[in-house]
Amino acid sequence: MLSELDRLWLPVSRHWxxxxxxxxxxxxxxxxKTRIEVGDEQFMAWRRGYDTPPPPITxxxxxxxxxxxxxxxxxxxxxxxxxxxxxxxxxxxTPRGKRCARIRLVPPAAIVMRVGLDENKVRLVADSSVSALxxxxxxxxxxxxxxxxxxxxxxxxxxxxxxxxxxxxPPANRLRCEIGKRLATMSAYVGDLVALRDWAEVSIAxxxxxxxxxYCAEQYAMLAVSPLGSPNPGRIDALIRAHEIRSTKEMNDxxxxxxxxxxxxxxSNLGLFEEAQQRWQWSLDRYHEKPYLGVGLCALxxxxxxxxxxxxxxxxxxxxxxxxxxxxRIDRTNDILRQNPHCPSDVVAAFRCRASLLxxxxxxxxxxxxxxxxxxxxxxxxxxxxxxxxxxxxxxDDVETFVELTExxxxxxxxxxxxxxxxxxxxxxxxxxxxxxxxxxxxxxxxRELDGRESKITxxxxxxxxxxxxxxxxxxxxxxxxxTSRRGRVxxxxxx
Amino acid sequence: MENRPDVDVDVAEGxxxxxxxxxxxxxxxxxxxxxxxxxxxxxxxxxxxxxYLTATGEAEARSAGQALLREGICPEIVHTSLxxxxxxxxxxHAERT
Numbered sequence: 001m002l003s004e005l006d007r008l009w010l011p012v013s014r015h016w017x018x019x020x021x022x023x024x025x026x027x028x029x030x031x032x033k034t035r036i037e038v039g040d041e042q043f044m045a046w047r048r049g050y051d052t053p054p055p056p057i058t059x060x061x062x063x064x065x066x067x068x069x070x071x072x073x074x075x076x077x078x079x080x081x082x083x084x085x086x087x088x089x090x091x092x093x094t095p096r097g098k099r100c101a102r103i104r105l106v107p108p109a110a111i112v113m114r115v116g117l118d119e120n121k122v123r124l125v126a127d128s129s130v131s132a133l134x135x136x137x138x139x140x141x142x143x144x145x146x147x148x149x150x151x152x153x154x155x156x157x158x159x160x161x162x163x164x165x166x167x168x169x170p171p172a173n174r175l176r177c178e179i180g181k182r183l184a185t186m187s188a189y190v191g192d193l194v195a196l197r198d199w200a201e202v203s204i205a206x207x208x209x210x211x212x213x214x215y216c217a218e219q220y221a222m223l224a225v226s227p228l229g230s231p232n233p234g235r236i237d238a239l240i241r242a243h244e245i246r247s248t249k250e251m252n253d254x255x256x257x258x259x260x261x262x263x264x265x266x267x268s269n270l271g272l273f274e275e276a277q278q279r280w281q282w283s284l285d286r287y288h289e290k291p292y293l294g295v296g297l298c299a300l301x302x303x304x305x306x307x308x309x310x311x312x313x314x315x316x317x318x319x320x321x322x323x324x325x326x327x328x329r330i331d332r333t334n335d336i337l338r339q340n341p342h343c344p345s346d347v348v349a350a351f352r353c354r355a356s357l358l359x360x361x362x363x364x365x366x367x368x369x370x371x372x373x374x375x376x377x378x379x380x381x382x383x384x385x386x387x388x389x390x391x392x393x394x395x396x397d398d399v400e401t402f403v404e405l406t407e408x409x410x411x412x413x414x415x416x417x418x419x420x421x422x423x424x425x426x427x428x429x430x431x432x433x434x435x436x437x438x439x440x441x442x443x444x445x446x447x448r449e450l451d452g453r454e455s456k457i458t459x460x461x462x463x464x465x466x467x468x469x470x471x472x473x474x475x476x477x478x479x480x481x482x483x484t485s486r487r488g489r490v491x492x493x494x495x496x
Numbered sequence: 497m498e499n500r501p502d503v504d505v506d507v508a509e510g511x512x513x514x515x516x517x518x519x520x521x522x523x524x525x526x527x528x529x530x531x532x533x534x535x536x537x538x539x540x541x542x543x544x545x546x547x548y549l550t551a552t553g554e555a556e557a558r559s560a561g562q563a564l565l566r567e568g569i570c571p572e573i574v575h576t577s578l579x580x581x582x583x584x585x586x587x588x589h590a591e592r593t
């Protein structure tokens with residue numbers, strides 16, 4: 001398989017937990033003969049049942065795993081009849097599997113498998129007679145599975161799928177909400193904020209028809225996240241709406257953490273860093289035992305904003321944030337993020353580099369960047385890595401590289417929107433580079449451009465927002481983490 | 497590269513909220529069954545027994561690779577069991593290299 005893909009070099013990990021179930025003493029018996037001997041009912045219970053183990057394997061059976069060097073286990077009963085249990089492997093995949101992933105197998109045909117996890121069992125239900133709507137949904141999920149980062153073709157494919165979904169009427173509303181959400185996201189990627197707004201609104205409209213409030217709140221929060229230079233008069237209203245839905249509507253934990261992340265991002269982009277940190281921290285504290293993607297993003301964002309505030313001391317009250325302890329928290333969060341498969345390691349490496357530079361440890365900062373893997377996972381990773389590398393060049397007085405990298409950095413910023421603070425920080429870094437290299441003409445041109453980009457948020461609007469936040473209660477949590485399950489467990493999400 | 501714990505087939509795909517540095521790495525899990533084994537053909541309970549692939553099974557493994565290629569799916573990591581039929585499915589010519 002891998003040679004056809006020209007990927008024989010891929011890392012391969014093998015584990016006995018991925019073995020097929022053990023057939024005990026039935027191993028090696030002919031199926032048809034067995035069926036005749038024990039009858040259809042017993043035969044099917046053994047083959048398809050979740051609760052009926054086959055007869056245990058005897059010690060002297062040649063298929064006993066104790067005779068096999070692959071399985072060094074002291075007792076045969078340890079292996080016999082093990083179904084896939086709640087292993088580390090399965091736990092690692094749980095957050096994603098749980099949401100009822102639909103996966104299309106290629107080939108033999110458009111088979112949609114529903115993978116659901118219930119407690120300790122993994123259920124795989126192959127359904128070859130899927131409905132046309134299910135197949136369409138699989139198509140929607142598959143659009144992202146392509147390696148291509150060609151957003152234009154992805155967008156046109158999603159639009160075509162939306163046209164098909166339209167034909168199904170109301171049953172397709174949920175799918176159309178998902179399509180709208182993906183189109184909004186892709187518009188964000190390419191910096192098309194008008195399309196972002198339009199698709200977010202479309203997604204919200206569909207979400208309301210199917211009570212998908214998580215989608216709804218996330219999309220409102222996305223509307224509220226608008227980069228510098230593109231003032232959207234409705235963004236505070238959108239933030240208030242996102243907040244309101246989060247506070248009053250039922251949504252699952254995963255959606256909750258995604259919404260909290262988006263709301264934190266909206267706060268951050270309004271320059272309300274303290275509120276943003278509170279929101280992200282709150283989400284981490286609440287969900288850290290369940291490594292939903294949103295939680296990982298909150299952790300990344302928290303580190304990002306902490307670094308930003310440390311790098312720009314004029315933005316904070318120095319007594320308020322003791323840099324040493326903040327650096328320690330950043331290190332601890334980074335260590336945890338590094339272990340989490342959801343988190344882009346290149347971004348974490350960039351953070352580690354910046355933290356080392358803040359300590360004045362240039363050597364260690366260089367080591368952190370040595371760890372940046374290829375290919376980078378996305379343009380956002382690229383921007384973060386470029387930013388860290390620019391800081392590195394600045395710290396080592398490598399003027400030529402500094403100018404080169406900041407030019408690349410600023411060019412990438414133009415390609416898609418990032419956090420307001422990163423854009424500001426990147427532009428300032430570019431300014432520094434131009435000044436260091438003595439290019440005063442370009443430096444003054446950049447300065448004039450930056451001056452023209454002042455925030456358009458009015459004081460009155462901000463006052464409304466603060467008043468609103470003050471009267472709102474803490475968002476409603478449908479499922480509080482179980483206190484007993486916390487005890488005695490080491491979680492990847494034990495965040496500082 | 498950083499050490500990462502085992503996860504399934506993982507084609508990280510970034511997602512960016514407007515104006516954020518957030519990423520939503522949606523992992524794609526591609527499930528590929530092993531090709532036909534000697535005992536599949538014979539109709540025997542296999543479990544942890546370790547029969548080899550038949551010639552048909554090896555051809556199936558190659559066509560699975562071609563199918564992924566056609567679909568433009570590029571896995572980033574492969575996870576298999578310890579069983580020969582699975583190992584021979586991801587790299588049928590391993591013994592020659």
